[in-house]
Amino acid sequence: MPKKQIKISGRLLTWFMLAGFVFLFAPQNLTNKFQLAFAHIFRRPLSIGRNVALSMQRRKSPADVVSRSRYNQLRNRLSNIIQWLHQEHQKVERLSGLRDRTVLEGVNFVVADVITSAIRGPHNELIINRGKNDGLAKGQFVLGDYSVIGTVADVDSHTARVKLVTDSTSKIAIKIPELNGRMIMRGSGNNCAKVELLSRKHKIKIGDVVYAQKKPGFLDVPMIVGTVTQCKMDDENPLLWDITVKPACEVNKLKNITVVITNPQE
Secondary structure, three states: OOHHHHHHHHHHHHHHHHHHHHHHHOOHHHHHHHHHHHHHHOHHHHHHHHHHHHHHHHHHOOOOOOOHHHHHHHHHHHHHHHHHHHHHHHHHHHOOOOOOOOOOOOEEEEEEEEEEEEOOOOOOEEEEOOOHHHOOOOOOEEEEOOEEEEEEEEEOOOOEEEEEOOOOOOEEEEEOOOOOOOEEEEEEEOOEEEEEOOEOOOOOOOOOEEEEOOEOOOEOOOEEEEEEEEEEEOOOOOOEEEEEEEEOOOHHHOOEEEEEEEOOOO
């Protein structure tokens, strides 16, 4: 290396060392201002570097996170399987250890697309592109993401109206695990429903699963319909619970649904 370049390098090193000592012993408010000025001047390169680092971190992290919709589907399927197994276990006990038939024997499913939906206000309903010609009839249960979302209310030859369980005119029989007796859930509009006349002697908590009761000819086994999102003392009757239930799936995001047709005509 030429002597001239060695001298220049030595001078630069000296100046950098002096600058370092100046910042080392400078007042903190001065160094803070310099730091902010540096960040302001180089904010774009710094932001790009941070985004790259976050992106690399995400790629390295394990793929153990699923979307809310997928989580709801998996939870609903598990809840239904638990009920099916419970019912089959009761049959096994009655029939000396032999199952008589599968829980979905004699059941057909018709998949339909959602044409329009109305979820806000007292009337919560869907219009679907299947009707009488497809085997639909009034009163049949409708599923979304493996959960009961309503029943068929009106049927035309090619279309049908589905009354959601949250509609203010909806009323279905339900069950809650660990509780005995028949309970009724009535829609309250705005994508919510209420469990009626449940005594406070029963233990209920937020997150409890609510099932639609089986109904011969329409639903052979209980299926999940929602979860408890609020449980408090009733304002009008302190002896009763005020229980709010939310549907087990995001109904407003459904693009298609499934109609349960039990004992179909051959």
